[in-house]
Amino acid sequence: MPKRACYAQDYTGLKILHTLYDSCLKAEIDFLDDHYLLNLIVDEGCIKGAIFLDSHTGEIIQINAKAVVLATGGYGGIYHGYTTNSYGSTGDGIAVVLRAGGAVSDLEFVQFHPTALKRSSILMSESARGEGGYLVNSEGERFIDELKPRDEVARAIFRQEQEGKEVFLDVRHLGEEKLMHLLPQEVALCKLHEHIDPAKALIPIKPVAHYSMGGIEVNSSLEVQGIQGCFAVGECANAKVHGANRLGGNSLLEITSLGRFAGDHAHQYTRSASNKEANSTQRDKDQKAIEAIYAQACTLNFYEKQQALGKLMYEKVGIQRENTQLLQAMEEVRAMQEMKEQMGIADKSPIHNQNLIEYLEFSSALLLAPMIISSALARNESRGAHYKIGFEKQDDKHFAKHHIIQWKREI
Amino acid sequence: MTITILRSHNKQEEAYPLEDKERTLLKALTDIKATQDASLTFSAGCRASVCGTCAVRVNGKEQLACAYKVQDQDVIEPLQYHEVLRDLKVNKSLTKKTLQRSTAWLQTFQEASLTPKDEKFSEKQSDCILCDACYSACPVYAVNPDFLGPFALTRAYRYSSDKREADTKTLVDNVQSNGVWDCILCAECTLACPKGIDPKTDILMLRSLSIEQGYTDPTFVQQSFGFDPNAGF
Numbered sequence: 176m177p178k179r180a181c182y183a184q185d186y187t188g189l190k191i192l193h194t195l196y197d198s199c200l201k202a203e204i205d206f207l208d209d210h211y212l213l214n215l216i217v218d219e220g221c222i223k224g225a226i227f228l229d230s231h232t233g234e235i236i237q238i239n240a241k242a243v244v245l246a247t248g249g250y251g252g253i254y255h256g257y258t259t260n261s262y263g264s265t266g267d268g269i270a271v272v273l274r275a276g277g278a279v280s281d282l283e284f285v286q287f288h289p290t291a292l293k294r295s296s297i298l299m300s301e302s303a304r305g306e307g308g309y310l311v312n313s314e315g316e317r318f319i320d321e322l323k324p325r326d327e328v329a330r331a332i333f334r335q336e337q338e339g340k341e342v343f344l345d346v347r348h349l350g351e352e353k354l355m356h357l358l359p360q361e362v363a364l365c366k367l368h369e370h371i372d373p374a375k376a377l378i379p380i381k382p383v384a385h386y387s388m389g390g391i392e393v394n395s396s397l398e399v400q401g402i403q404g405c406f407a408v409g410e411c412a413n414a415k416v417h418g419a420n421r422l423g424g425n426s427l428l429e430i431t432s433l434g435r436f437a438g439d440h441a442h443q444y445t446r447s448a449s450n451k452e453a454n455s456t457q458r459d460k461d462q463k464a465i466e467a468i469y470a471q472a473c474t475l476n477f478y479e480k481q482q483a484l485g486k487l488m489y490e491k492v493g494i495q496r497e498n499t500q501l502l503q504a505m506e507e508v509r510a511m512q513e514m515k516e517q518m519g520i521a522d523k524s525p526i527h528n529q530n531l532i533e534y535l536e537f538s539s540a541l542l543l544a545p546m547i548i549s550s551a552l553a554r555n556e557s558r559g560a561h562y563k564i565g566f567e568k569q570d571d572k573h574f575a576k577h578h579i580i581q582w583k584r585e586i
Numbered sequence: 587m588t589i590t591i592l593r594s595h596n597k598q599e600e601a602y603p604l605e606d607k608e609r610t611l612l613k614a615l616t617d618i619k620a621t622q623d624a625s626l627t628f629s630a631g632c633r634a635s636v637c638g639t640c641a642v643r644v645n646g647k648e649q650l651a652c653a654y655k656v657q658d659q660d661v662i663e664p665l666q667y668h669e670v671l672r673d674l675k676v677n678k679s680l681t682k683k684t685l686q687r688s689t690a691w692l693q694t695f696q697e698a699s700l701t702p703k704d705e706k707f708s709e710k711q712s713d714c715i716l717c718d719a720c721y722s723a724c725p726v727y728a729v730n731p732d733f734l735g736p737f738a739l740t741r742a743y744r745y746s747s748d749k750r751e752a753d754t755k756t757l758v759d760n761v762q763s764n765g766v767w768d769c770i771l772c773a774e775c776t777l778a779c780p781k782g783i784d785p786k787t788d789i790l791m792l793r794s795l796s797i798e799q800g801y802t803d804p805t806f807v808q809q810s811f812g813f814d815p816n817a818g819f
């Protein structure tokens with residue numbers, strides 16, 4: 176039996192992405208770099224296009240379209256400081272869909288990857304364990320079958336930490352040659368970020384937020400519930416292919432297979448879509464909103480709150496949940512939402528304003544955090560990545576169902 | 587410790603004090619942005635040397651901000667030969683045009699089975715994260731802005747050496763003008779690459795392929811025209 180899925184060293188995603196990019200250049204596909212998605216344009220439940228902030232000029236741009244495909248990635252970045260995801264993975268696309276009247280679902284299902292580097296939260300991939308790496312605690316004991324699903328391994332590590340023990344990944348017995356063949360990038364990352372050579376020393380690790388199973392609620396054509404002609408694919412979407420607990424490798428499988436599928440369906444949709452053009456209502460609204468952010472006084476530093484939110488979510492809405500803690504987390508997030516009036520942007524430049532983009536990303540995080548919490552509160556059972564103290568069993572009778580959230584669209 | 591960053595609004599180097607502790611340059615930049623100056627602008631994403639967005643120059647040498655440990659007195663500047671959009675953020679859309687001009691993609695697919703050895707053959711080249719460090723380090727850009735440059739040529743070579751490519755000739759044709767022969771083989775790109783890629787050697791390999799396809803070194807031809815064997819040495 177093959178030990179791993181199709182892979183290219185520890186760089187599978189990179190190689191898929193760059194091959195796709197080269198193919199896009201060949202097909203002369205246009206890219207609009209530095210255009211930040213603000214909102215969708217929806218008219219009578221149908222997609223009409225989207226509104227972007229063009230960082231080069233600071234202008235708010237309207238792009239009309241008969242169909243739209245969202246592929247904006249997950250929301251692991253809400254766990255700021257405790258995630259393998261990049262800074263910007265704050266679930267913008269999911270927030271955008273909610274604001275446009277579309278549905279999102281199963282947000283409580285956040286996967287924690289068992290093995291991220293302790294200090295930097297940088298990922299040590301599954302293959303390290305797949306190839307025979309061990310997990311050991313500070314007493315040198317193995318405490319779990321390393322090949323169990325991610326949620327079980329992550330929880331076992333979490334419990335060791337609660338007992339005051341540190342946890343390490345041990346790949347020394349694989350030998351330098353094999354490590355360099357299979358995991359060259361990760362060996363380099365260990366040396367750089369932890370100052371250790373995995374061929375000779377234990378790798379200090381901790382579990383951190385890694386993948387969002389929940390996301391935009393889509394039907395079997397990947398069309399967003401509540402917005403005709405708008406499709407969503409990849410980590411931002413909840414295509415229900417990963418259940419409550421994604422298996423390693425399946426996300427790249429999802430994006431390569433369903434990406435094409437979403438494109439085909441969007442194309443098909445355009446054939447029957449109405450030709451009615453969008454008006455400028457949404458653009459004007461977004462223009463005003465951005466102007467208001469510039470005008471807002473900045474007495475509270477949102478970067479501090481972004482870190483506080485990450486820590487709060489990791490500690491109280493993390494690997495192991497409990498209703499009282501979830502309620503506390505909800506209160507704290509609500510308090511942060513109220514404080515938002517005092518948070519503005521200190522950088523008032525109209526062009527290439529990264530401060531503004533990060534503020535908007537934080538706004539998405541702050542919008543979604545209470546929904547992750549309320550979905551987690553509502554699920555009084557344990558299933559896959561969602562594990563709750565007091566409700567440790569899966570309860571199909573009451574909870575074999577999805578949590579769908581949809582707002583009434585204000586007109 | 588103190589580091590200095592070249593700011594674009596006043597074209598001045600500004601000094602920023604930092605607590606003495608080990609951290610990556612990227613962490614230092616995000617800390618400065620969060621606590622000292624929210625207007626400091628730079629690009630970053632993955633923090634793990636894979637998205638290729640964070641390359642800058644440190645003391646005149648290209649580095650990934652997320653893979654460089656910041657030191658006292660470091661001077662941080664944007665990449666060379668790129669339009670500076672703001673502070674350390676540069677316009678990479680023009681450099682990406684070199685990929686288009688060199689048509690660095692699979693021209694015509696043919697069915698071929700790859701052995702692990704074949705796969706290894708272009709593994710390094712396909713590790714490229716398009717960080718543009720090599721481009722910034724290449725001295726040819728000081729004189730010829732139209733040069734196809736190291737990463738585009740490495741990528742062209744990557745496809746030309748793939749067994750699934752049925753049309754290596756087109757790739758070779760498209761890297762002649764402002765391409766393989768304009769490189770001065772100085773290996774600055776190789777030194778700059780954070781992924782251990784060796785564009786210089788790839789360019790040499792593309793030169794061999796070019797010769798196989800009947801091309802000759804144009805600089806060599808020019809030189810030999812002007813050379814008089816009877817001139818009194």
Ligand SMILES: Cc1cc2nc3c(=O)[nH]c(=O)nc-3n(C[C@H](O)[C@H](O)[C@H](O)COP(=O)(O)OP(=O)(O)OC[C@H]3O[C@@H](n4cnc5c(N)ncnc54)[C@H](O)[C@@H]3O)c2cc1C
Nearest residue numbers: 211212246247248259260267298409410411424425426427
């Ligand atoms: C470190 C790491 C390792 C992984 N390894 C594996 C693996 O080995 N196998 C596997 O199957 N999966 C793996 N995964 C998961 C997998 O990589 C992701 O799920 C997948 O890349 C998601 O692809 P996507 O296209 O849906 O989203 P992303 O790749 O996240 O892309 C989303 C894009 O949308 C852009 N965007 C977001 N918001 C906006 C906005 N408002 N305006 C404009 N643009 C926006 C982002 O900038 C980004 O470019 C890994 C994930 C991580 C973090």
Ligand code: SF4
Nearest residue numbers: 724769770772773775
């Ligand atoms: S070897 Fe060639 S491509 Fe590389 S830096 Fe020197 S001149 Fe540029």
Ligand code: SF4
Nearest residue numbers: 714715717718720779
């Ligand atoms: S070849 Fe190396 S330096 Fe050049 S763009 Fe690719 S990864 Fe960066």
Ligand code: FES
Nearest residue numbers: 632633638640652
């Ligand atoms: S932040 Fe991605 S390569 Fe440095």
